[in-house]
Amino acid sequence: MTKPGFNRLLDDLARRQLLLDFQFGEASEQYSALRNIGAGAFGVVCEAEETTEQTRVAIKKIGHASATPTLARRTLREIRVLRHIRHENIIRLRDIFRTPGTLGINVYLVMDLMEGSLHHVIHGSIDAIEDDLVAHFLYQVIRGLRYLHTAGIAHRDLKPSNLLVNSDCHLRIADFGMAKLAMRNEVDELEEHCFYMTQHVATLPYRAPELLFVMPEHSTAVDMWAVGCIFAEMILSRELFPGRSVSGQIKIVCNMLGTPSQKILSSIRCDRTRRLIEGYGALEQRPWSEICAPPDREVSELALDLLGSLCKLDAEERLSVEQAIDHSFIKLYHPTKSSERACPFKVKMDMAAVENLSHPELTDALMADVRSAERVSSSPEFENRDCSSSMTSDGMKDSATTTTASVTTSSGNSSGDANYSLNSTPSSKDDTLNIDREVVSSGMASR
Numbered sequence: 123m124t125k126p127g128f129n130r131l132l133d134d135l136a137r138r139q140l141l142l143d144f145q146f147g148e149a150s151e152q153y154s155a156l157r158n159i160g161a162g163a164f165g166v167v168c169e170a171e172e173t174t175e176q177t178r179v180a181i182k183k184i185g186h187a188s189a190t191p192t193l194a195r196r197t198l199r200e201i202r203v204l205r206h207i208r209h210e211n212i213i214r215l216r217d218i219f220r221t222p223g224t225l226g227i228n229v230y231l232v233m234d235l236m237e238g239s240l241h242h243v244i245h246g247s248i249d250a251i252e253d254d255l256v257a258h259f260l261y262q263v264i265r266g267l268r269y270l271h272t273a274g275i276a277h278r279d280l281k282p283s284n285l286l287v288n289s290d291c292h293l294r295i296a297d298f299g300m301a302k303l304a305m306r307n308e309v310d311e312l313e314e315h316c317f318y319m320t321q322h323v324a325t326l327p328y329r330a331p332e333l334l335f336v337m338p339e340h341s342t343a344v345d346m347w348a349v350g351c352i353f354a355e356m357i358l359s360r361e362l363f364p365g366r367s368v369s370g371q372i373k374i375v376c377n378m379l380g381t382p383s384q385k386i387l388s389s390i391r392c393d394r395t396r397r398l399i400e401g402y403g404a405l406e407q408r409p410w411s412e413i414c415a416p417p418d419r420e421v422s423e424l425a426l427d428l429l430g431s432l433c434k435l436d437a438e439e440r441l442s443v444e445q446a447i448d449h450s451f452i453k454l455y456h457p458t459k460s461s462e463r464a465c466p467f468k469v470k471m472d473m474a475a476v477e478n479l480s481h482p483e484l485t486d487a488l489m490a491d492v493r494s495a496e497r498v499s500s501s502p503e504f505e506n507r508d509c510s511s512s513m514t515s516d517g518m519k520d521s522a523t524t525t526t527a528s529v530t531t532s533s534g535n536s537s538g539d540a541n542y543s544l545n546s547t548p549s550s551k552d553d554t555l556n557i558d559r560e561v562v563s564s565g566m567a568s569r
């Protein structure tokens with residue numbers, strides 16, 4: 123067969139697979155799948171066209187979403203975080219619909235289409251990312267997180283492939299299937315730890331010590347550890363702690379950061395893990411200038427200080443999102459202060475309700491949430507809503523959610539989908555901006 127003939131055959135197969143994966147049922151009048159973008163452990167994502175407005179969107183399909191409690195809870199968490207949130211650094215959920223499946227309903231989340239992810243930017247280009255662009259990406263992650271953390275919600279699965287970016291350097295946090303309200307829940311924690319130990323190996327390099335060592339986890343600090351790992355990955359162009367198994371990851375972290383304190387060791391719940399760590403003997407913390415040392419450039423003292431303060435073994439010593447946004451490394455590039463609205467209280471209430479539901483209750487809640495979202499998303503009010511107001515599940519305005527706290531941020535933008543530009547940072551130069559955009563664009567091209 124000729125090469126063009128073979129390529130046509132491959133295209134045809136890809137097209138058939140796309141049509142098989144994305145059968146939109148009644149919504150096929152509104153959306154048509156164009157190409158596969160990627161797949162994660164729980165969903166497949168495609169680029170699609172919204173036919174009436176002729177806009178391009180991303181549609182994530184969670185197949186058989188109600189089939190198991192884990193999948194149903196994951197889907198419900200993602201819907202409940204995203205449906206009431208409007209923040210320029212968090213992916214926007216535009217619509218939700220479902221189709222029947224043999225094992226449970228298939229749920230489709232329609233989102234703004236982004237050009238790629240931070241993973242593509244870091245690993246798709248041979249050029250290193252300049253400091254001002256590193257700071258710009260980091261700032262946007264921290265800003266999105268700050269919005270969530272203010273409401274006590276932790277993302278819990280931050281990694282470069284979940285940070286979506288456009289070639290104008292705008293970043294949005296995505297994939298909220300692991301997101302959870304920071305509160306104690308023994309039964310669920312145990313179930314989640316089993317889950318972490320088995321299926322969720324892909325995110326090992328970003329897993330905070332309290333999850334890795336099986337310790338009580340009750341704060342948003344898990345995200346700040348991941349932010350540190352992602353920060354270092356942007357500087358190094360490789361993973362900071364590149365473990366491929368739980369024990370391998372524990373060894374790498376301990377070799378770099380030293381033996382955990384007695385306080386940490388005594389709160390480890392898993393005897394095997396504690397024995398494993400004790401078996402390493404007394405290990406010294408290595409200096410950050412050695413741990414984060416790219417071959418071709420020097421890392422500034424400020425960057426190393428921020429990194430060391432984020433990647434602290436002890437969650438209580440780790441920088442909070444507020445402290446990180448005030449760190450001199452970030453302030454160097456984002457010195458201006460302004461205020462922004464806080465995450466609606468309704469999101470917090472909705473999230474809290476998810477955690478203790480049984481499988482049948484999860485299925486009912488999922489059906490109700492998708493149904494109500496179908497109604498809400500088709501009303502014009504849904505489009506115009508910002509983070510200061512919210513809807514109840516039956517589409518009514520919820521007055522309790524209109525109260526917003528004002529928190530300070532170092533951005534000139536307070537709400538809405540402002541376009542990002544490195545030009546807005548006083549210390550960035552035009553030539554740097556051009557180089558950086560090339561890095562971002564060439565990273566995307568490798569996608």
Ligand SMILES: Nc1ncnc2c1ncn2[C@@H]1O[C@H](COP(=O)(O)OP(=O)(O)OP(=O)(O)O)[C@@H](O)[C@H]1O
Nearest residue numbers: 160161162163164165167180233234235236239297
């Ligand atoms: N709105 C979007 N625009 C562009 N690409 C997207 C969008 N949402 C997700 N993607 C890409 O699709 C892929 C899979 O998405 P996602 O991570 O949400 O699925 P998942 O099953 O929840 O993944 P994971 O295994 O990380 O938990 C990722 O590579 C991501 O970068």
